[in-house]
Amino acid sequence: MTITHSSDGLGTTGARRGTSSLRRLLARFESLRGLALLAPTLVILGITVIVPFLLMSAMSLWTQIGFDYADDWSVRNYTTILSEPLYTTLLLRSLGMAMAATLLTVVLAYPMAYFLAFHVHRNKLVWLIIITLPFWTSYLLRVFAWRVILGYEGVINSGLMEIGLIAEPLNVLLYSRTAVIITLAHAWAAFALLPIYVSLEKIDKSVLEASADLGEGPVMRFFRVILPLSMPGVIAGTFLMFIPTVGDYVTPALVGGPNAQMIGNLVQLQFGTVNNWPMGAALAITMILSITLVGLLFLGLMYALRRWAR
Amino acid sequence: MTIRQMISGVKQGRLSRRAFTRSLLAAGIVPVMSSPFPRRAMASGDGHATVFTWGGFDVPELYQDYIEKHGDVPDFAIFGAPEDGLTRLRSGFVSDLIHPCMGDIPRWRQTGLFQPIDISRLSNWPDVIPSLYEEPHNLEDADGGVWQVPFDWGQTSITYRTDLYDLQGEESWDILWDERYAGRIGMLATGDDAWWCAAIKAGVPFEEIHTDEAFEAIAAVLREQRPLVRTYTDDTSSLNQALAAGEMVAAMTWNSSAVELTFEEVPVRFAQPKEGALTWGCGFMLHAEAPNPDRAYDVLDALISVSAGEFLTGDYGYGHSNARVLELFDDEELAALTLSRDPMDILDAGHRSIPQPPEWSARMNTLYEQIKAGF
Numbered sequence: 001m002t003i004t005h006s007s008d009g010l011g012t013t014g015a016r017r018g019t020s021s022l023r024r025l026l027a028r029f030e031s032l033r034g035l036a037l038l039a040p041t042l043v044i045l046g047i048t049v050i051v052p053f054l055l056m057s058a059m060s061l062w063t064q065i066g067f068d069y070a071d072d073w074s075v076r077n078y079t080t081i082l083s084e085p086l087y088t089t090l091l092l093r094s095l096g097m098a099m100a101a102t103l104l105t106v107v108l109a110y111p112m113a114y115f116l117a118f119h120v121h122r123n124k125l126v127w128l129i130i131i132t133l134p135f136w137t138s139y140l141l142r143v144f145a146w147r148v149i150l151g152y153e154g155v156i157n158s159g160l161m162e163i164g165l166i167a168e169p170l171n172v173l174l175y176s177r178t179a180v181i182i183t184l185a186h187a188w189a190a191f192a193l194l195p196i197y198v199s200l201e202k203i204d205k206s207v208l209e210a211s212a213d214l215g216e217g218p219v220m221r222f223f224r225v226i227l228p229l230s231m232p233g234v235i236a237g238t239f240l241m242f243i244p245t246v247g248d249y250v251t252p253a254l255v256g257g258p259n260a261q262m263i264g265n266l267v268q269l270q271f272g273t274v275n276n277w278p279m280g281a282a283l284a285i286t287m288i289l290s291i292t293l294v295g296l297l298f299l300g301l302m303y304a305l306r307r308w309a310r
Numbered sequence: 311m312t313i314r315q316m317i318s319g320v321k322q323g324r325l326s327r328r329a330f331t332r333s334l335l336a337a338g339i340v341p342v343m344s345s346p347f348p349r350r351a352m353a354s355g356d357g358h359a360t361v362f363t364w365g366g367f368d369v370p371e372l373y374q375d376y377i378e379k380h381g382d383v384p385d386f387a388i389f390g391a392p393e394d395g396l397t398r399l400r401s402g403f404v405s406d407l408i409h410p411c412m413g414d415i416p417r418w419r420q421t422g423l424f425q426p427i428d429i430s431r432l433s434n435w436p437d438v439i440p441s442l443y444e445e446p447h448n449l450e451d452a453d454g455g456v457w458q459v460p461f462d463w464g465q466t467s468i469t470y471r472t473d474l475y476d477l478q479g480e481e482s483w484d485i486l487w488d489e490r491y492a493g494r495i496g497m498l499a500t501g502d503d504a505w506w507c508a509a510i511k512a513g514v515p516f517e518e519i520h521t522d523e524a525f526e527a528i529a530a531v532l533r534e535q536r537p538l539v540r541t542y543t544d545d546t547s548s549l550n551q552a553l554a555a556g557e558m559v560a561a562m563t564w565n566s567s568a569v570e571l572t573f574e575e576v577p578v579r580f581a582q583p584k585e586g587a588l589t590w591g592c593g594f595m596l597h598a599e600a601p602n603p604d605r606a607y608d609v610l611d612a613l614i615s616v617s618a619g620e621f622l623t624g625d626y627g628y629g630h631s632n633a634r635v636l637e638l639f640d641d642e643e644l645a646a647l648t649l650s651r652d653p654m655d656i657l658d659a660g661h662r663s664i665p666q667p668p669e670w671s672a673r674m675n676t677l678y679e680q681i682k683a684g685f
Contacts, residue, residue: 064672065669066420066667066668066669066672067400067420067421067668084680084685085685086680086683086685089683089684089685090683152552152555152556152557153555153557169557171493171540171557175540175541257540257541258536258539258541258542258682258683258684259684261682261683266679266683269675269679271397272390272391272393272394272397273391273393273394273397273500273501273675273679274672274675274676274679275393275396275397275668275671275672275675276672276676
């Protein structure tokens with residue numbers, strides 16, 4: 001159904017513009033083919049993302065009264081979010097922690113991806129599998145594993161006590177922002193690693209030879225050729241990592257203490273114990289908007305950097 | 311969870327799937343990640359009743375009579391805190407039975423999601439201790455029955471390490487506000503417990519807990535305490551492990567933590583604070599559209615039986631609603647469990663929460679979350 005509709009729609013606009021050349025026609029068919037290929041995804045996206053998003057936007061304008069909602073369409077929830085320091089602080093903290101985790105992951109994942117792309121020549125698949133092996137276990141298990149590592153009687157504390165570096169277990173490891181950032185950086189690493197690897201892998205090796213022939217040293221070659229060419233992967237990895245980690249609530253719930261709670265925890269509470277769904281919806285929408293804003297700023301920064309580099 | 315405990319847990323076969331899920335539940339994870347349909351519900355088709363309860367109450371020992379009659383345990387769905395459970399029921403999940411506490415009854419009844427329970431269908435009902443259900447809000451409009459069948463009762467108090475915590479003077483709520491142990495105090499994350507305990511600490515009479523002054527006074531003591539708190543959680547396993555490891559020296563807990571730690575030979579005491587503990591009774595309510603009401607009655611009957619009570623009191627340290635259970639334990643054992651032959655001795659000696667309207671709950675929970683987050 002959807003396919004027919006879109007083809008009709010495009011067909012008529014195309015005809016109206018009077019694009020008759022063969023090339024335009026082919027291009028049109030190509031976009032049609034693209035749409036047809038996208039159609040199942042679009043339908044699922046519509047049902048599972050867009051419709052709930054609209055419902056949530058509507059709900060965020062309601063007010064919770066006891067067990068009932070007053071659908072009086074007010075922006076009260078949003079004014080509360082902007083005026084109460086709790087919400088803005090948690091939002092900013094979540095953005096900050098997600099940025100830290102993303103930065104950490106990209107910095108750590110890049111050398112791995114680089115090694116994989118340029119220095120592994122045989123059995124690349126095996127290497128890829130080995131590197132992504134931790135991601136074969138559930139996300140929760142990875143978070144729990146970090147609890148075991150960072151815990152009061154955990155691996156790090158027992159190890160340090162064994163060597164005699166500390167007499168008492170360190171309390172600061174678990175239940176802290178650092179713990180959340182480390183766990184997020186590990187738990188989502190594959191999402192940054194794989195796009196970076198793909199973009200590095202795509203780089204034409206003859207370009208590298210050319211830069212060497214023109215007298216570029218390895219360091220300059222990296223900064224002037226490899227890094228710019230792999231930026232699409234870095235940007236994709238950054239987004240894939242940053243967007244979900246801002247709203248993450250499992251990790252702060254399990255390894256973050258009172259000072260490391262994130263906006264996701266607050267959203268979850270609104271839909272649970274606090275029982276204020278409109279507020280939860282408003283918080284979620286605010287979160288989506290701030291992620292979009294930060295994403296756009298980041299893209300703008302990248303664009304500016306690229307122009308400056310030229 | 312620590313490595314050492316994990317290894318010893320595995321050795322002794324104690325690291326159960328249950329303990330693991332319980333940790334997740336307390337963090338509010340399973341209710342969101344798991345399907346809203348009870349386990350086996352799709353495959354079974356044998357019409358088992360569904361019991362929506364706390365983690366730890368999904369053990370066969372509590373349902374012996376039901377198992378004998380129907381061959382298997384009922385289906386379970388688990389919540390981290392009853393308020394979460396209510397949210398799920400209100401968004402359309404249907405279970406036969408759900409497990410809130412006494413103070414919740416009036417507010418929960420307002421949702422219209424529950425039906426009165428016909429006590430004549432429960433063979434063990436004559437043994438149920440009347441003071442546990444004879445509350446006006448539990449009996450009114452119930453057609454001669456009750457809205458909630460009482461099941462467990464106990465206290466919310468402080469479990470502290472007798473070897474690590476230097477007690478000066480009498481046991482008191484001040485233990486959880488002791489600045490000498492900053493960063494080594496554990497707190498329950500639900501306001502249903504913490505808020506009322508803080509009211510006791512702040513000296514706010516429960517009759518006045520709805521006033522603005524009470525909100526301010528309670529919030530003030532909780533804010534004062536926050537820098538001392540290692541973590542806020544409803545996960546009793548986490549609290550127990552932290553207490554066992556010495557990571558925490560004292561934590562707000564229910565009876566079971568002290569009992570379980572004593573079984574593990576950790577030197578702890580369940581404090582009897584001089585200001586009085588918070589006391590509670592909980593039980594089961596029947597969903598208005600319970601799909602398997604007959605089975606639900608069998609579950610209720612099994613829950614209030616002597617065998618269920620023996621397990622609940624002996625292994626978990628909670629009081630049980632069946633009067634004959636108390637005959638199985640001598641006075642010394644009961645005193646060690648901080649229970650008494652007459653539940654009212656305990657429940658009235660402490661402070662019992664008073665039912666509040668939904669608006670109060672919303673305000674309290676919102677404020678408590680703010681305080682926990684540092685505001």
